[in-house]
Amino acid sequence: MKKKITIIGSGFSSLAAAAYLAKAGHEVHIFEKNDTIGGRARQHKAKGFTFDMGPSWYWMPDVFERFFADFNKKPSDYYQLERLNPGYQVIFENGKKIKIGDNFEEIYEVFEAEEKGASIKLQKFIKEAQDNYKVAIEKLVYKPGLSPLELVTPETIKKLNTFFSTVSKDVDKEFESENLKQILKFPVLFLGAKPSETPSFYNFMNYADFGLGTWHPKGGFFAVVQAMQNLAESLGVKIHTNSDVQKINIEDKKAKSIKVNDEIIESDIILSGADYHHSEQLLDEKYRQYSESYWDKKVFAPSSLLFYLGFDKKIKNAEHHNLFFDVDFDAHADSIYSTKKWPKEPLFYANFTSKTDSDTAPEGCENGFFLVPIAPGLEDTNELREKYYGIIMDRFEKLTGEKIKDHVIYKKSYCVNDFVKDYNSYKGNAYGMANTLLQTAFLRPKLKSKKIDGLFFTGQLTVPGPGVPPALISGKLVSQLILKSLQS
Numbered sequence: 001m002k003k004k005i006t007i008i009g010s011g012f013s014s015l016a017a018a019a020y021l022a023k024a025g026h027e028v029h030i031f032e033k034n035d036t037i038g039g040r041a042r043q044h045k046a047k048g049f050t051f052d053m054g055p056s057w058y059w060m061p062d063v064f065e066r067f068f069a070d071f072n073k074k075p076s077d078y079y080q081l082e083r084l085n086p087g088y089q090v091i092f093e094n095g096k097k098i099k100i101g102d103n104f105e106e107i108y109e110v111f112e113a114e115e116k117g118a119s120i121k122l123q124k125f126i127k128e129a130q131d132n133y134k135v136a137i138e139k140l141v142y143k144p145g146l147s148p149l150e151l152v153t154p155e156t157i158k159k160l161n162t163f164f165s166t167v168s169k170d171v172d173k174e175f176e177s178e179n180l181k182q183i184l185k186f187p188v189l190f191l192g193a194k195p196s197e198t199p200s201f202y203n204f205m206n207y208a209d210f211g212l213g214t215w216h217p218k219g220g221f222f223a224v225v226q227a228m229q230n231l232a233e234s235l236g237v238k239i240h241t242n243s244d245v246q247k248i249n250i251e252d253k254k255a256k257s258i259k260v261n262d263e264i265i266e267s268d269i270i271l272s273g274a275d276y277h278h279s280e281q282l283l284d285e286k287y288r289q290y291s292e293s294y295w296d297k298k299v300f301a302p303s304s305l306l307f308y309l310g311f312d313k314k315i316k317n318a319e320h321h322n323l324f325f326d327v328d329f330d331a332h333a334d335s336i337y338s339t340k341k342w343p344k345e346p347l348f349y350a351n352f353t354s355k356t357d358s359d360t361a362p363e364g365c366e367n368g369f370f371l372v373p374i375a376p377g378l379e380d381t382n383e384l385r386e387k388y389y390g391i392i393m394d395r396f397e398k399l400t401g402e403k404i405k406d407h408v409i410y411k412k413s414y415c416v417n418d419f420v421k422d423y424n425s426y427k428g429n430a431y432g433m434a435n436t437l438l439q440t441a442f443l444r445p446k447l448k449s450k451k452i453d454g455l456f457f458t459g460q461l462t463v464p465g466p467g468v469p470p471a472l473i474s475g476k477l478v479s480q481l482i483l484k485s486l487q488s
Contacts, residue, residue: 002026003268003486006258008245008282011039012468013458014273015228016067016475017482022235023071024483030232031243031260034422037229039273040430041468043222047410048362049310051369052222054430055468056351057190057321058215059208062137063469064224067476071231078227080218082356087214088321090186092179095326095399099319100183100210107210115177125174125184125203126210133204133211135159141470144477145442145463162201163437170200182325189373192301192434192466194333199437214321216356224468245274248282248455255454258282269454269482273475276445276461278424289450299439301431301466302336302373303416305388309368310361310410315352317400322350324392326399332373340375342384348372348392365409370396377427380416389413431467432460440465447478448485456482 003026007014010032022028036042040054058064064075075081085102092098098114101107104126112119135155143150171184185195187205217223229239240260247259248270255270272279277295280288327345335343349371354361361367372388393405416428433439445462449455458478460466 004266005029005269005271005482006031006265006267007271007273008258008279009033009039009273009459010037010239010241011273011459012041012225012228012471013460013475013478014039014271015225015232016472017271017273017458017479018237018475019071019228019232019235020476020479021482022232022237024479028232028237029265030237030239031245031258031265032239032241033244033424035242037239037241038222038225040423041221041225043220043225044308044412046308046412047310049308049365049367049410050220050353050360051308051367051412052220052353053306053308053414055221056353056369058217058221058224058468059190059212060469061212061215063472067472068227068231070476071235073231075224075227078230079223081215082218084214084216084320084356086319087209088323089319090179090183090323090325091399092182093326095401096179098179098183100214102213104210111180114180115175118175118177118180121174125170126207129203129205129207130211132159132162132201133207136201136204140441141464141473142477143441143463144447144481145444146446148442151441159201162203163199165200166196167198167200167203168194168196170203171195179325182329185329186323186325190431190467192431193299193436194337196330196333197299197337197434197436199440202435216320216353218357218359220353220357220360221468245282248272248279250283250287250452253287253452255449255452267454269456269486271456271458271478271482273458275424275426276457276459277426279457283452287449287451290445295426299337299434299436300376300427300429301434301460303376303378303419303425303428304414304430305372305374305385306414307368307370307389307392308410308412308414309370309408311366311368311404311407312364312409313366313404313407314364315355315366315368315402315404317402318350318352318355320351320353320356322352324348324350324395324399326395336373336375340377342374342378342388343372346372346374346388346391348395350396368404373430374416376416376425376429378416380428385413385415426461432465435465447474448481454485
């Protein structure tokens with residue numbers, strides 16, 4: 001029987017779930033508080049420049065292919081992908097650069113040039129990472145996190161030891177070059193935790209990096225959001241923007257309706273893809289599953305200080321993706337996860353999509369996206385933003401030998417306060433809840449409410465975790481639970 005399903009938020013997990021539920025024949029409505037869809041993956045346009053506001057790394061293309069294949073579609077039906085070469089470059093002290101190519105042969109050569117014998121070690125390391133990736137995709141991440149038994153398979157039992165060591169220990173044991181160590185530890189930052197606290201199993205991110213490559217969707221990451229919108233709407237999904245959900249109403253322990261812009265919307269099923277903590281604040285306290293102390297004790301992925309910059313010149317001495325690791329990696333990580341203060345010497349990241357995609361900037365110009373990862377919940381003032389803007393711009397110029405500060409013709413900043421205002425993000429986090437050992441799979445907040453019938457959750461604070469590919473998977477997992485509940 002056809003049911004009415006309302007979904008809060010229009011990020012990747014919400015759009016994915018909506019498509020699956022509409023495909024199953026249900027009436028699906030998405031309510032988005034902002035004036036455009038996409039959640040953290042919204043797009044910003046100004047003065048001829050186009051910026052992706054959030055996600056900028058297109059990794060794990062196989063997950064996107066699996067998603068569209070579920071609807072007899074391919075990514076290429078909606079957007080054009082280009083594999084980047086180099087995928088990215090890392091800039092170290094004194095401006096030393098290491099570029100990560102689009103094939104293993106180039107990467108092995110780079111490692112060997114940096115450390116004698118490192119190419120052989122890397123081959124062994126990547127073989128293990130590839131095996132872990134296969135186990136993760138085929139046996140783990142497409143599980144709904146209902147029980148520890150989901151993790152028990154012949155394949156995962158063989159991997160048990162990899163959950164009790166860490167990525168840092170494994171990398172430090174094999175490699176001597178500090179530069180190579182940082183390159184190998186970097187991908188797990190997408191999981192939102194320090195490499196020293198991330199189980200070894202998650203080295204599968206290194207295979208996602210070196211083996212599956214770094215891609216760019218033409219038009220920017222928002223092209224993927226538009227693809228999912230087009231798919232969902234073709235299946236009958238209705239999307240309502242500027243629709244702020246104020247309350248989830250419960251009757252007899254059953255989710256019955258939502259209050260949107262002071263209007264009551266009746267529903268058979270309610271799914272929230274908004275921030276999980278905020279979603280529970282929409283409930284009366286007695287219906288919430290998790291206390292404030294629960295959330296406060298969890299390890300959250302970083303927030304970010306972001307700058308969207310338009311330049312009146314082409315940037316010559318940078319690649320599409322650039323990581324600036326010229327200062328102490330561990331000290332910055334400690335400022336995020338341990339001391340929870342603004343970093344004294346910040347690592348930062350810069351991308352220029354217009355180097356690959358000329359349509360994202362006016363002719364002869366470049367668009368820049370600069371990011372400093374910071375602890376969630378920090379004080380956020382214009383003075384602090386400007387201080388760090390000066391720090392990273394000075395460092396960029398020094399390390400690349402290219403003057404850019406005097407060529408900025410458009411500038412917009414975004415930080416903790418904006419994540420809270422725009423996304424109701426807990427403590428202004430940017431990436432969700434970290435994937436540490438005690439926050440993996442069934443140990444994460446649940447997709448289905450334990451207290452209320454007909455209430456479900458999806459997104460980066462639940463399973464499988466932070467990142468765009470996991471968000472697609474989360475949408476599929478919760479849709480399966482909803483459809484199962486409607487059959488019972």
